[in-house]
Amino acid sequence: MDEKLAVRRRILDAAAEAFAREGFAGARVERIARAAGVNKAGLYYHVGNKGRLFEEVMVELFSEVADRLERAVASTDDPLHRLDALVHALAEAFEDGPARARIMLIEVARGGVNVSEKVMHQVERIFQCTAQAVRSGVEGGRLLPENPFFVHMCMVGSLSLFVLSGPMRARVASLGLGRKNGIDPTAPMGEMADFLSALFRRGLAVPQGKPQ
Amino acid sequence: MDEKLAVRRRILDAAAEAFAREGFAGARVERIARAAGVNKAGLYYHVGNKGRLFEEVMVELFSEVADRLERAVASTDDPLHRLDALVHALAEAFEDGPARARIMLIEVARGGVNVSEKVMHQVERIFQCTAQAVRSGVEGGRLLPENPFFVHMCMVGSLSLFVLSGPMRARVASLGLGRKNGIDPTAPMGEMADFLSALFRRGLAVPQGKPQ
C-alpha cells in the first residue's frame, strides 16, 4: 500500500509537468500515464478522470506554496524581513518546481473557471501571507500604507514571469538576440529575488528620518 | 474589399478572445468561426489553419503592445517619467484588450515553443523599451544600476497578473471572501499602475542629495 502511494505520487508529478507544459486541454492522459510508468486505465484506477487529476494537482501545488509562505511569515516579526522572506520563499518554491508557477498562471489566466473552492482557499492562504506582512508593517509605522493586494500582485507576478520566461530566454539566447540587447538569459532566480526584495525595501519602507 | 478586411478583423478578434480564455489547445475553431459570424470553412478561407490563426493573433498582439511602449518611451527624456509612461502605457494596453495579457502569458508559460521568430522580434522590441529607459537613467546617474531585465519582469509580470486575476477576484468577491480578507476585487487597473510607478520611483531612483 506504500507502493500505491508511490504510484499516485508519480502520476501527480507527471500530470503537473504535463499540465504546466501544455495546459489542461493540451495535456494528454495517455502521455501522463506513460510518463508515470502506468497504463492509461491504471491512471483512472489510481486517480480518476482528467478533471479530478487536474484538481488534485492544483490543490497540492497551491497548498505547498501556501505552506512555504506561511512558514516564511512566521519566521520573523520584522515587516521588511518578512517581505524579504516571502519573496525568497516564493522564489525557492518556483525554483524547486517550475511547473508550479506555470500551472498557477495558466489557471489564473483561464479565470479560474475550473478551479474548485478547495483551491480557492489555498489561493487565499497565499494572499493572506503578503497581506499580513504588509498590514503589520503599516500598523507598526514601518511600511508605507500601500494596498497589500498590489504588493502581492507585484511579488507573485514578477517571480512567476521570471520562471516562465526561462525557456523563452533560452530561445532568445539561441537566436543570438540576447547578447546584442543586454538580456542575460542565464540570470539566476536568486538575483531576481534579491532585486525584488531590494525594490520592496526601498520602495515600501517608511523613510527613516534621522532623529534630529 | 473593405468587408474582407472586416471579416478578417472579426475572426482575429474572436480568436484572440478564445485563445486567451482557453489556450491554444483548448480553443475550438468552430466556436471562433461562429463568434466571428463566419462558417468554419470560411475561417479557413480567410486565415488558414489553426496554427496560422494563432500566429497572426500573436504577432498582432505583441506588435501592438510594442508600438504603444515605444511611443511611451519616445514621449519624454526623463528616466523616471519614462518608467512611469511605460507602466501606464502597458496598463492601458492591457485594459483596452485584456486578452493581450492572457495570451502573452499563456504563450510565455508554454515556453514559447510555438512562437515564430516574427513574434520573438516583437517580444524583443517590448523588452528594449524598458531596457532603454533604465539604461539611459543609469548612465545619466538618475537611476540605481539595476538589471533592466529584472525591472522588465517586474513591470510586465505585475500588470499581467493583475489583469489575469480579474475574473478570479470577481469570484473571490462572489464567494464573500474578499471583504473578510482585505482583497478589493474592484481595484481599478489605474491604481495598480500608480502603485507600480511609485514603487519604481522610490525603489529605483538615485536618492537626491540636496546640493550643498
Add this chain to the structure above:
Amino acid sequence: MDEKLAVRRRILDAAAEAFAREGFAGARVERIARAAGVNKAGLYYHVGNKGRLFEEVMVELFSEVADRLERAVASTDDPLHRLDALVHALAEAFEDGPARARIMLIEVARGGVNVSEKVMHQVERIFQCTAQAVRSGVEGGRLLPENPFFVHMCMVGSLSLFVLSGPMRARVASLGLGRKNGIDPTAPMGEMADFLSALFRRGLAVPQGKPQ
C-alpha cells in the same frame, strides 16, 4: 468563341492529366482549374461538375484511341499486318498521351461503375478492331482459331502495363535495382510493340507448310 473552345481544351487536358495521376477521387477540381489557367468557378461554367468533367475526358480518350485503331485496321487487308498495325497504333496512342493508358486502366479497374453508355460504346469500337482482325484472319485460314477477346486482352494489357510502369521503372533504376537484375528502365515503347507484334506473328499465325 474560338477562345471558348481553347479554354475547354485546356481544361480537358488538365483534367486528363489529373485523373490519370490521382484517380477520380484523388483529383482536385481546384488544381485542375488552376492547371488550365481558369478559376474554379470558371471550370464549372465551361464544363460542369466533376463527374461531367470525368465523363468528357473518358469519352474523348476512348474515342481517340478507337479512331486510331480503326484507321489501323483499315490500312491493310493482311491479318498479320493488321495485328501489327493495331499493336503499333495502340502503342503510339499511348506514347502520345500516357494519360490515356492510365485513365483507361484505372477506370476498368474500378469496374466501370461510373462509365456511361457513351463510353461503353467506344470501348466496344476498340474491341471490334481486334476482333475483326482476328476473325478475318481465322476465316481466311491465316490465323489459328483463338478467341479474339483473349488476343485483345493481351494486346491492351501488355501495352498499358508497359506505359504505366514507366515511373516505377524509373524508380527501380534510381534504387539501383535495375542494373543488377536485368530490368532496362529505359526500354522504348517501340521495342515493346515490336516484341508483341512478333509474339503474335509467331504465336497466332497458322504455320506455313512449305509448298512441296
Add this chain to the structure above:
Amino acid sequence: MDEKLAVRRRILDAAAEAFAREGFAGARVERIARAAGVNKAGLYYHVGNKGRLFEEVMVELFSEVADRLERAVASTDDPLHRLDALVHALAEAFEDGPARARIMLIEVARGGVNVSEKVMHQVERIFQCTAQAVRSGVEGGRLLPENPFFVHMCMVGSLSLFVLSGPMRARVASLGLGRKNGIDPTAPMGEMADFLSALFRRGLAVPQGKPQ
C-alpha cells in the same frame, strides 16, 4: 490474442477490397472499418492511419504473389514448363483474390508514388521469376532471346486486364452488346491462362529443327 490477429485480418481484407474498388483516395476509412466489423477508432488502434493501412495491404498482396510465383519457378526445370507454371500461378493468384490485380494495377498506374521500398522489393521478386525463367531458357537454347522484361509485361498485363475487365464484361453482357459482338463475358480465367501459355510456347520457343 488469436482474436487480435483475426481482427487485423478482417481489417486488411476489407481494406484490400476497398482500395481495389475505389483507389487510395476514394476508399473511406469508415467504410473499411465497418466492413471489418470494427469501430473507426478500432481500426486506428489495430493498424494505424490510412497510409499505413495501404502500405500493409500492398506488402501483403505483392509478397503473396511473389511467393506463389517463386514456387512455380521452383516446380520445374524446363523453361517452357516454367513459363506455363508462371502464367497459371499468376492466374490463380488473381482468381483467388481479384483485389490483388486491381490494387497492383492502380498503384502502378499512379506511378508507384506512394509505394515504399519494401513493396518495391516484392515487385522485384515478382519480376525476377519471369526473368529467371526466360534467361535460363535462352541460355539453354530453348527460348528465343527476347527481353525478359517484355515477357513479364505481357504476362502480367494480360492477366491483370482480364481480371479487371470482369465487371465491365458483365456490364457489356447486361447491355446486350457481348452476344452481338463476339465478346464472351463469361470466359473463365483458366482459358485466358491457357491462351497465354500457348502463345508463349509458340511465340517464344526456339523452333525444333528435326534432328538430322
Add this chain to the structure above:
DNA sequence: AATGAATGAGGCTTCATTCAT
C-alpha cells in the same frame, strides 16, 4: 491491481459546389 481492446464524441481540415458581383 493491471492492461489490451473498444468506442462515442468531437476536433481539424478539405472539398465540391454555388452565388453575388
Add this chain to the structure above:
DNA sequence: CATGAATGAAGCCTCATTCAT
C-alpha cells in the same frame, strides 16, 4: 464571362473513458 467569397457535407484522426479479463 470571370472571380472572390461562402458553405454544407464529409473525411481523417484523436482522445477521454470504459470494460472484460
